[in-house]
Amino acid sequence: MRLTAFLVALGTAWGAALPAQLPVTLAMRGHTRFLADDLLAGRGTGTHGERLAAAYIASQLERLGLEPLGPDYLLPVPLRAARINPGTQATVTRAGRTASFRTGDDFLVNTGGAGAFHDFRGSVLLAGTPAAAAANLSAFGDFRGRIVAVTGTLGTAAITLVPALISGGATGVVVLVPDTAQFDLFARSRGEERFFVAADVRDPVWQPDLPVLLAGPALTAALLMGAPLTRQLVGGDSATTALDLGRELQVHIDVTITDVAATNVGGLLCGSDPAKRDQLIVYTAHHDHLGVSAPDSSGDSIYNGFSDNAAGVAMVLAIAEALHASPPPMSVAFVFFTGEERGLLGSTYLAAHPPFPLDRVRGLINLDAGAPPAPPRSWRIAGGSDSPLGQVAAEVAAQAGWTAALSAASPNSDYWPFAARGVPAVFIIPGNEWDGINGEAQQALRKRWDHYHQATDAWHPEFPFAGLARYADFALRLGLALAAR
Numbered sequence: 001m002r003l004t005a006f007l008v009a010l011g012t013a014w015g016a017a018l019p020a021q022l023p024v025t026l027a028m029r030g031h032t033r034f035l036a037d038d039l040l041a042g043r044g045t046g047t048h049g050e051r052l053a054a055a056y057i058a059s060q061l062e063r064l065g066l067e068p069l070g071p072d073y074l075l076p077v078p079l080r081a082a083r084i085n086p087g088t089q090a091t092v093t094r095a096g097r098t099a100s101f102r103t104g105d106d107f108l109v110n111t112g113g114a115g116a117f118h119d120f121r122g123s124v125l126l127a128g129t130p131a132a133a134a135a136n137l138s139a140f141g142d143f144r145g146r147i148v149a150v151t152g153t154l155g156t157a158a159i160t161l162v163p164a165l166i167s168g169g170a171t172g173v174v175v176l177v178p179d180t181a182q183f184d185l186f187a188r189s190r191g192e193e194r195f196f197v198a199a200d201v202r203d204p205v206w207q208p209d210l211p212v213l214l215a216g217p218a219l220t221a222a223l224l225m226g227a228p229l230t231r232q233l234v235g236g237d238s239a240t241t242a243l244d245l246g247r248e249l250q251v252h253i254d255v256t257i258t259d260v261a262a263t264n265v266g267g268l269l270c271g272s273d274p275a276k277r278d279q280l281i282v283y284t285a286h287h288d289h290l291g292v293s294a295p296d297s298s299g300d301s302i303y304n305g306f307s308d309n310a311a312g313v314a315m316v317l318a319i320a321e322a323l324h325a326s327p328p329p330m331s332v333a334f335v336f337f338t339g340e341e342r343g344l345l346g347s348t349y350l351a352a353h354p355p356f357p358l359d360r361v362r363g364l365i366n367l368d369a370g371a372p373p374a375p376p377r378s379w380r381i382a383g384g385s386d387s388p389l390g391q392v393a394a395e396v397a398a399q400a401g402w403t404a405a406l407s408a409a410s411p412n413s414d415y416w417p418f419a420a421r422g423v424p425a426v427f428i429i430p431g432n433e434w435d436g437i438n439g440e441a442q443q444a445l446r447k448r449w450d451h452y453h454q455a456t457d458a459w460h461p462e463f464p465f466a467g468l469a470r471y472a473d474f475a476l477r478l479g480l481a482l483a484a485r
Helices: 003-014 022-035 038-043 048-063 130-139 155-168 180-190 217-224 306-325 345-352 388-399 439-449 466-484
Strands: 074-084 089-094 097-102 107-109 120-126 147-151 172-176 193-197 212-215 243-252 255-269 280-286 331-337 361-367 378-382 403-407 425-430
Touching (some): 048 255, 074 345, 193 345, 217 243, 255 306, 331 345, 388 425, 425 466
Parallel strands (some): 120 147, 280 331
Antiparallel strands (some): 074 255, 089 243
């Protein structure tokens, strides 16, 4: 049953005078209102506020009568937190002259695995983009005891690059971030703690066992100043040799490591066809956000995470309610992850230690692209070009009169750990074409409502939920089309 048909049925049951979309809109308003409340203090990973969010989601799954995915709806994730202490510092030495840099202001210790939080030092090699570095490591010569600097985030190149650097004896990686706004965004997102999974997950992208530093504008300038740079090394993907920058970097990482209590949440709706109910469709969204972080100009330090990702949780719960009313032939799992903002932690753990066989998953549909303030009619399907599920999504969009562009999977949300293991997994992302709105009106809506990773990403009674209803409807249609196959 399509979500819109379900809404019509609910509207009929509640009285013909009710608009068809009112029940689900009210449900999503209610879910997001609670999850984005200051009471939950931004749902930071492992905090009391996040545990309140998990308990709320579990209560909704129990209300629908779904089966727990484990002994309980709450699925513990073994996490540890490495608090980056103020004593953390970096020192650059060039031609006998030394300059020191401070954590938070000049650089950030990036996310990593258990082996990433220790002191390191070495002469610095500039290797171009991560993709170029991964493709040309054999031409870079000996990098034992050296630090490799790259321009651009590691992304999927880390799958090849990080293991090669570890086996080759490199001591660390520096990601150069010369743009102040981008560095500030990283600083707000990372906070003072780095979380890692205390289990074998084999994830070189978000959990590398190698120290990774994000160098802000000042440290980037100190590393590059006076070096004979080329366009290939600082901006292109065609660098074939590394450049010795002629300076040494020494980093002292002062951390305090503690255990963290955090959980995924999951429920299961059994399929209506006994011959197909051992096959699974999986809907996912993360319930954590940034918690309490740097205060904005108004002094607000609670990052409520209305669009990221209370909206995604609300959509998945709305889909669960719609499917519960008329179960599809295949079974459907609804999974809500912890620690997405800290490096896809909950999804990485669940993909490595799944509560269901991954080879039974016919498709995983991830919702984590914010709250569009108007109904989209264009979409991007991340992971769609790598999986037959992308073609199904394109067909579903076309049937509704929408367009869908397919792109490759990347480690930007919780579908990634599953896609990396061969599971058909996509991330639905609203596009830039909206019903009846374009030009200046669209820019005005974005300015008012798009506050990604800011304290102003909060619930507001005037937010237009029609875009979220469309987003949820597309995801539901995709799941039903997959189940019909």
